[in-house]
Amino acid sequence: MIIKKLLFVALLIISIGHKLYAQSPFMFYITESGDHTDNKALAASYAVVEKLPGDSVWSVKQFNMRDIILTSGFFKDETLSVPTGKFIYYHKVDFSPDINYRANGIADTLNHIQTTGYFVDGEKSGVWTDYSFGRKTELHTYNKGRLNGLCQLYGNDGNVSLEGYYVNDHKEGEWCGLDAEGFVNFTDAYNKKGINIKHTNYLENNYRPPVMPFDLHTYLRKRTAGFKTPDHTGTLVLDLKISKDGVVTDVKVAQIVDTNFDELMVNAFMNSPKWKPATYKGQKVDSKFRLTFNIIDVIRPETIY
Incomplete structure (x- = not known):
């Protein structure tokens, strides 16, 4: 990925000497293979590095040689070895004259955003999202x-x-x-x-399980607002009974994480909106449904750049 090239180039720059960091912002060229070069003719891209005023964070933006942005992000140190905060990766699009991609994408000049996410102390943290022409394609969650x-x-x-x-x-x-x-x-x-x-x-x-016709994560955030999640990690397993009318009639805790938290989750599902009931051969039927929640200590960046 582009960030790997930036990190590799940063190490090369360090070997040249710290005199490059005497002024901010500064720029350096990068070859197609990710090597540092002083020859602009050999460069495939360049990076602009700037220290944020009143902060120890360094902003880095990488552009191709037509000044189209490829990557933007932040580092905790001037050696660009510890990424921190929000990173955005772009994908350059060669537009066809008869197709208007920009009308559909999260566009930045001739680019669309390909990936967004956060680093904390050099490691991916929280939600990372991939896009294709503005359409969300994948979501992954990281911890350390x-x-x-x-x-x-x-x-x-x-x-x-x-x-x-x-x-x-x-x-x-x-x-x-x-x-x-x-x-x-x-x-x-x-x-x-x-x-x-x-x-x-x-x-x-010919069996279709019941379906939640609402966004589960948004609903649970509202139901658990103000409640401190357990400090320890674990897996909460709930067994639900759902009637053919789509009503949750019973919730049992099959695997415990924290008594208070478990009770809160049980109440949340007992009072949840109606579900789409299960069907068998096209007919609505009573059903059982198991939900598994992995409770983890997700580190969230305190400062978002």
Whole structure:
């Protein structure tokens, strides 16, 4: 990735001497292979580095030789070795004269944003999002540089097509493949080693599980507002009973994390909006549904640049 090139070039610049840092902002050229060069004719891009006033943070922006931005981000040190805060990666588009891509994309001149996310102390943290011409395609959650938390893939219609959770870089628990209406087409169950231990294809047996017709994460944020999540990590497992009318009639805690937090989550689902009920051969039926939540200590950047 481009950031790797920036880091590599930064180390080369350090070997040249700290005199480059005597003035801010300053610029250096980068070859196609990511090497530093003083010869503009050999450069494929260049980076502009500037120390933010009254702060120890250094801003870095990388451009191609037509002055189109490729990457923007921040580093904690003048050696550009510890990324911090928000990073944005762009994808250059060669526009066809008969297609107006810019009308559909998150555009910056001839670019569209490809990836956004945050670093904390040099490691990816929180939500990282990928885009294609302005359409969100993937969402991953990181904690201390490792995949930990929600992962979602999106279809061309913008709806979630695959959803599940990572724990320490491994898929864990139940991952769901969804159709355009939010119904589950299949599920894959993963153990703590990230091994797929069970695949269920609901299209083969004419059964469709119940579906939440509301955004779960937005709903839970509202229901748990002001409550401090447990300090320790763990996995909360809830077993729900949902009537053929879409009403949650019972919630049992199958795996405990924290008594107070567990009770809060049970109440949240007992009072949740109606679901789309499960169906079997086209008929609405009562059903059971298991939800797994991985409670992790996600470090959030205190300062967002």
